[in-house]
Amino acid sequence: xxxxxxxxxxxxxxxxxxxxxxxxxxxxxxxxxxxxxxxxxxxxxxxxxxxxxxxxxxxxxxxxxxxxxxxxxxxxxxxxxxxxxxxxxxxxxxxxxxxxxxxxxxxxxxxxxxxxxx
Numbered sequence: 408x409x410x411x412x413x414x415x416x417x418x419x420x421x422x423x424x425x426x427x428x429x430x431x432x433x434x435x436x437x438x439x440x441x442x443x444x445x446x447x448x449x450x451x452x453x454x455x456x457x458x459x460x461x462x463x464x465x466x467x468x469x470x471x472x473x474x475x476x477x478x479x480x481x482x483x484x485x486x487x488x489x490x491x492x493x494x495x496x497x498x499x500x501x502x503x504x505x506x507x508x509x510x511x512x513x514x515x516x517x518x519x520x521x522x523x524x525x
Contacts, residue, residue, distance in 0.1 A: 425474045431502070432470045439463045442513055449520040458516060462509035469505040473498045 425432045446459050476498040484491035 421471070421475075425471055429470065429474055432467070432474070435466055435470055435506070439467070442517075445517060449517060449524070451516060451520070455516045458512055462512040466502070466505045466509045469502045473502045 426436065442459060442463065446456065451459065477495050480491045480494050
């Protein structure tokens with residue numbers, strides 16, 4: 408049980424570090440809260456909630472991974488290295504892809520309800 412609690416502590420420390428140091432992660436968390444509030448207000452179905460939650464989770468997971476990769480790259484390659492830059496760019500592209508997928512998912516689910524409500 409102690410090992411499990413330690414693992415939870417380390418994971419929450421990683422989440423906290425990312426939240427404190429990465430503006431994009433804070434923006435993504437804020438947007439997640441906003442989308443959840445809007446989804447609740449628009450009374451989306453359980454299946455739609457699953458899609459919204461999955462989209463949010465994928466974006467946050469991608470950003471956490473991106474932060475880990477960028478931190479590791481900075482550690483192993485503190486001086487400028489074009490290949491290190493490529494690794495960071497690809498990692499950022501993963502987040503961008505996830506965010507675009509989440510945006511499309513949100514638009515498919517929420518936009519019709521917003522138009523109907525207006």
